[in-house]
Amino acid sequence: MSDRPHLLEFERVNKYFGETHVLKDIDLEVDEREVAVVIGPSGSGKSTLLRCTNRLEEIQSGEIRLDGTPITAPDADVDRLRQRIGMVFQSFNLFPHKTALGNVSLAPIEVKGIPESKARERARTLLERVGLGDQTDSYPSELSGGQQQRVAIARALAMDPEVMLFDEVTSALDPELVGEVLEVMHDLADEGMTMMVVTHEMGFAREVADTITLMADGELVERTPPEQFFDQPTTDRGQQFLSKLL
Numbered sequence: 001m002s003d004r005p006h007l008l009e010f011e012r013v014n015k016y017f018g019e020t021h022v023l024k025d026i027d028l029e030v031d032e033r034e035v036a037v038v039i040g041p042s043g044s045g046k047s048t049l050l051r052c053t054n055r056l057e058e059i060q061s062g063e064i065r066l067d068g069t070p071i072t073a074p075d076a077d078v079d080r081l082r083q084r085i086g087m088v089f090q091s092f093n094l095f096p097h098k099t100a101l102g103n104v105s106l107a108p109i110e111v112k113g114i115p116e117s118k119a120r121e122r123a124r125t126l127l128e129r130v131g132l133g134d135q136t137d138s139y140p141s142e143l144s145g146g147q148q149q150r151v152a153i154a155r156a157l158a159m160d161p162e163v164m165l166f167d168e169v170t171s172a173l174d175p176e177l178v179g180e181v182l183e184v185m186h187d188l189a190d191e192g193m194t195m196m197v198v199t200h201e202m203g204f205a206r207e208v209a210d211t212i213t214l215m216a217d218g219e220l221v222e223r224t225p226p227e228q229f230f231d232q233p234t235t236d237r238g239q240q241f242l243s244k245l246l
């Protein structure tokens with residue numbers, strides 16, 4: 001057990017798409033500074049779990065809390081919550097007609113009302129942090145997929161989130177570009193960012209995760225430290241999942 005406070009709490013979370021029960025009584029706690037890697041077969045509910053956390057999807061019962069505040073309450077301030085919870089997707093969705101600097105500084109200016117000069121200065125710092133200090137004036141079309149995804153991470157960080165959600169952010173990248181994005185995420189973890197990371201990159205999971213959460217068929221199957229998970233998963237489904245990776 002860790003003595004750090006829980007930053008994210010999921011309590012008996014249920015989500016349906018029509019008749020389909022996609023998240024089944026999910027109980028999960030993510031501590032401050034924890035890197036929680038979420039794995040599981042396609043269709044097991046990983047993306048839905050992250051999307052509910054950012055209120056891109058609504059849950060039908062249960063509760064998700066951020067630092068004690070119910071995210072899922074009907075009267076929750078969704079805009080404010082999305083500032084506190086950064087999310088990066090498989091597709092980068094950068095604004096094509098804005099430079100890297102423009103993409104990263106836009107929301108702080110428009111949403112947070114930060115003065116333009118200050119927002120641009122901070123965007124420059126963030127782009128340096130993801131290794132793109134020399135690409136601030138490049139447009140997305142001039143950047144590789146790995147560089148675009150790093151801009152997307154910088155853009156999420158620009159809102160000063162308390163937690164970052166990553167949904168298969170390297171899955172659309174050419175293999176040779178995966179490493180540079182994982183490295184940025186590794187750095188973020190080292191700096192103490194609280195992160196929920198859905199990924200198929202088992203090397204990253206083993207090295208960077210504090211906990212591995214395995215989902216299958218909408219259920220949270222097991223949640224263990226990576227050493228234990230990769231050595232000897234506690235559940236049959238964990239062992240099945242692992243055996244398919246080998």
Ligand code: ADP
Binds near residue numbers: 017020022047048
């Ligand atoms: P994963 O990310 O683990 O692959 P998802 O969370 O995307 O899984 O999907 C979980 C289940 O929910 C799947 O059965 C999927 O078909 C279903 N699902 C996801 N999004 C929708 C949607 N918008 N409408 C209907 N069903 C959906």
Ligand code: MG
Binds near residue numbers: 046047048168
């Ligand atoms: Mg998914």
